[in-house]
Amino acid sequence: APMIAFRDVGKTYPKTTAPVMTGVDLEIERGELVALIGPSGCGKSTLLNLLAGLTDATTGTIDVAGSAGTEELRSAYVFQNPRLLPWRSVRHNVEFGLEQAGVPAAERRRRANEALELVHLGEHGEKYPHQLSGGMQQRAALARGLALEPDLLLLDEPFGALDALTRSYLQEELLSIVRRFGTTTLLVTHDIDEALLLADRIVVMSSRPARIKRVVTVPFGRE
Ligand code: ADP
Numbered sequence: 001a002p003m004i005a006f007r008d009v010g011k012t013y014p015k016t017t018a019p020v021m022t023g024v025d026l027e028i029e030r031g032e033l034v035a036l037i038g039p040s041g042c043g044k045s046t047l048l049n050l051l052a053g054l055t056d057a058t059t060g061t062i063d064v065a066g067s068a069g070t071e072e073l074r075s076a077y078v079f080q081n082p083r084l085l086p087w088r089s090v091r092h093n094v095e096f097g098l099e100q101a102g103v104p105a106a107e108r109r110r111r112a113n114e115a116l117e118l119v120h121l122g123e124h125g126e127k128y129p130h131q132l133s134g135g136m137q138q139r140a141a142l143a144r145g146l147a148l149e150p151d152l153l154l155l156d157e158p159f160g161a162l163d164a165l166t167r168s169y170l171q172e173e174l175l176s177i178v179r180r181f182g183t184t185t186l187l188v189t190h191d192i193d194e195a196l197l198l199a200d201r202i203v204v205m206s207s208r209p210a211r212i213k214r215v216v217t218v219p220f221g222r223e
């Protein structure tokens, strides 16, 4: 069975008339990396928000399976706007979600260190978000997501604010994590090269109402 199944999903936001999406059918298998592309406003973020349970579908159903053998699903959402808590250090931002999840202190520290090292922020953990550049904040948000060691990773243009070199390094790291841990990943991107490089499948959404136009299977790039 697929890990994620959208069946005939429609979404109309409250106090609006035009639907953002209608008749969306989409299945995603465990361990797949699916890129979501389409013009601005076509509903890509809405689709991630629906999956994260931040907003409800107006019609249709969305099923998300738990991790193998359990009902529990660990998911992480890396928002387009990093949304770091301004009054907490970078390290505390990364550890905060783990604290909420009941991860013990020593393990929190270990995971935060690893994730911060991974995004090359190992030396900046004690800083506060306003002391970081936009790109560094974006990397911190990515570290916060990865430290959760999620089964489902939702990424909304996670590399947009990064310089080319850092972007390509983190794209490779993301691929390696998805391969090693079987993390099911949805990646919203405007960068077609990024989609081609990383994705097992590319979902192309059209603008209003955001039907899924085509699902392109990318048979290269990953073995
Ligand atoms: P994308 O991520 O593809 O740019 P979004 O999912 O952010 O698209 O938005 C899809 C459409 O839904 C846009 O027209 C946007 O203005 C509208 N929209 C998004 N969030 C809300 C909201 N909370 N209330 C009303 N309209 C919204």
Ligand code: ADP
Pocket (backbone or CB within 6 Å): 111, 114, 115, 118, 146, 147, 148, 149, 150, 176, 177, 181, 183
């Ligand atoms: P290593 O430290 O062994 O070199 P990497 O640095 O390549 O490992 O990547 C491990 C990182 O992957 C961890 O720091 C963690 O942030 C992230 N990660 C994401 N999902 C998982 C998971 N399911 N299990 C372990 N680590 C995960």
